[in-house]
Amino acid sequence: MKARITLCLICLICSPCWAEKPVFDIEIKNHLFHPSEIKIPAGTKVKLIIYNRDSTPEEFESYALNREKVIMGGRKATIFIGPLSAGTYPFFGEFNPRTAQGKVIVNEI
Amino acid sequence: MLLNSVIIILREVLEAAILVSLLLALSFSLRLGARWLLWAILPALLGIVGMATFIDTITDAFDGAGQELTNASLQILVYCFSLLIVSVSAGLIIANNKTSLLRWLMALAVVCALIREGSEIFIYVAGFSSAEELRAAVFIGSGIGASIGISLGVLILSGLHALTPARTYQVTLLLLSFIAAGMVMQATILLQQVDWLPSGKPLWNSSHLISEQSITGELLYAVFGYESTPTTIQVVIYSLSLIGIALPWLGRNSFWNSKHVD
Numbered sequence: 001m002k003a004r005i006t007l008c009l010i011c012l013i014c015s016p017c018w019a020e021k022p023v024f025d026i027e028i029k030n031h032l033f034h035p036s037e038i039k040i041p042a043g044t045k046v047k048l049i050i051y052n053r054d055s056t057p058e059e060f061e062s063y064a065l066n067r068e069k070v071i072m073g074g075r076k077a078t079i080f081i082g083p084l085s086a087g088t089y090p091f092f093g094e095f096n097p098r099t100a101q102g103k104v105i106v107n108e109i
Numbered sequence: 110m111l112l113n114s115v116i117i118i119l120r121e122v123l124e125a126a127i128l129v130s131l132l133l134a135l136s137f138s139l140r141l142g143a144r145w146l147l148w149a150i151l152p153a154l155l156g157i158v159g160m161a162t163f164i165d166t167i168t169d170a171f172d173g174a175g176q177e178l179t180n181a182s183l184q185i186l187v188y189c190f191s192l193l194i195v196s197v198s199a200g201l202i203i204a205n206n207k208t209s210l211l212r213w214l215m216a217l218a219v220v221c222a223l224i225r226e227g228s229e230i231f232i233y234v235a236g237f238s239s240a241e242e243l244r245a246a247v248f249i250g251s252g253i254g255a256s257i258g259i260s261l262g263v264l265i266l267s268g269l270h271a272l273t274p275a276r277t278y279q280v281t282l283l284l285l286s287f288i289a290a291g292m293v294m295q296a297t298i299l300l301q302q303v304d305w306l307p308s309g310k311p312l313w314n315s316s317h318l319i320s321e322q323s324i325t326g327e328l329l330y331a332v333f334g335y336e337s338t339p340t341t342i343q344v345v346i347y348s349l350s351l352i353g354i355a356l357p358w359l360g361r362n363s364f365w366n367s368k369h370v371d
Contacts, residue, residue: 021304050335057236059229063321066298066336069176070232072165078173080304095233097113 015032021080023045027069029053031096039105045082053074062091065104082106110243114250115257118230122258124331125219125226127286128187130262131281132194133214134269138277139198145212156224161231174303181296183225187349188296190218191289194281196357253348281336282358284332290351291334298336311338 016060024046027034031054042075052058055073062068065084081089084106093100133143160167160179167175194214196202206209230251237247269277300306316337319326329335334347 011129043310047304054188057232059233064316064338066338067302069164069302070164070229072168072232072237075165075168077168077176077300080308083310087311088225094117095113095237 005079024048026050026102028054028058028093028100031058031093031099032054033091033093033100033102037105038102038104039107040082040084041109042086042106043083043109045080048079048081050077057095059093059094060091062089063092063105064089068094074108110246111250114233114237114247116252117233118251118254119258120254121226121230123261123327125222126258126262127265127331128222129219130266130269131212131223131285131288132219132239133266134277135194135198135281135285136212136215137270138213138274138281139208141208141212141215145216146219148212149216149223153220153223153227156220157227157231160228161235164228164232168330171303172208174305176191177299177303178305180225181299183221184292184299186221187218187225187292188289188354190221191285191292192354192357193353194218195285198278198282199357199360201357201360279358283321286354286358287333287349288331289354290347291330291332293350294334294336294339294343294347297343301340301342306342309340309342312341314338 022040022044024040025040026038026048028050038048050060050069050071052071052073052075057072058069059068059069059070060077060079065081067079067081069077069079084104086106086108089104089106091102091104129146133146136145137144164176167179169175171178186309194204194211197204197207197211197214234251239242269281272280297306301308314337319329319335319337321327321330321335321337326335326337336343339347
């Protein structure tokens with residue numbers, strides 16, 4: 001019984017981290033992001049899965065989001081962003097910054 | 110492509126060059142020479158090539174968190190080695206062979222920093238030089254970027270070296286403390302990126318004062334780990350890391366001062 005209560009408590013404490021976060025897919029093709037704008041709700045942590053469909057590597061980078069990650073050609077990468085306040089957060093591909101530009105738009109629910 | 114290569118390589122090289130220059134300046138002020146830097150080169154190269162080669166496996170490990178965990182570990186190791194360097198040189202850790210221990214610690218710190226920065230350079234150069242039309246621009250741009258970065262490192266080194274040895278020792282330990290604490294903060298961000306550490310809303314936003322993209326912002330980032338929108342956990346971890354590494358040499362300085370007063 002005691003063990004069961006402990007287990008329930010652990011589940012309760014950890015449930016926020018285990019709860020499924022909204023997932024958003026982004027593709028990199030010809031050094032462009034598709035979609036180049038993603039809309040996410042404010043105050044929510046979301047998971048981005050970025051698929052690099054090019055043969056060359058790319059680095060997903062954002063100063064506003066404090067994120068950077070190398071994604072090899074033909075591979076995918078996962079990153080978490082948020083919780084964020086309403087606003088626009090630009091990101092870019094560091095290896096092709098002229099074309100690979102995008103933004104995360106955060107809206108109040 | 111050319112200009113972009115210059116910028117990418119310069120950013121990575123500069124971060125490593127600042128740490129190497131500081132450790133060299135510290136080493137000269139303690140009369141330890143520069144030979145330990147040679148010991149670091151081969152393991153660093155092996156690490157860079159190894160990490161770039163197995164980057165796919167590393168990235169997919171730990172449910173997609175492998176790349177961040179590897180980089181965060183390297184940065185935390187740089188902090189640990191810096192902490193040991195400060196503690197040993199301040200006489201807090203008593204060692205039989207202090208000079209050789211310090212040389213090894215400096216070499217290890219440089220190996221970790223070079224793997225972190227170097228693997229990204231390797232991935233970039235290897236990835237884009239395979240396309241024939243880009244090859245010349247990537248190689249020339251990278252060469253220019255690396256040269257500027259190394260020159261700036263040499264400039265910092267000669268600037269520090271121009272001071273008296275006692276002053277060089279103090280200034281380098283101070284800067285090393287900030288750089289090492291900045292490394293821990295970068296590691297914190299990486300762990301937040303893969304949801305291994307909780308995130309939150311930023312504590313402040315100073316991007317309108319100093320943008321992280323400006324040259325000032327980049328330099329502040331390289332030395333102090335500057336972030337324009339830090340979260341609470343980043344600020345707490347940064348402060349604790351800074352206090353942790355500053356205590357040994359602050360203790361040493363007050364010990365010095367008290368002796369001078371007598």
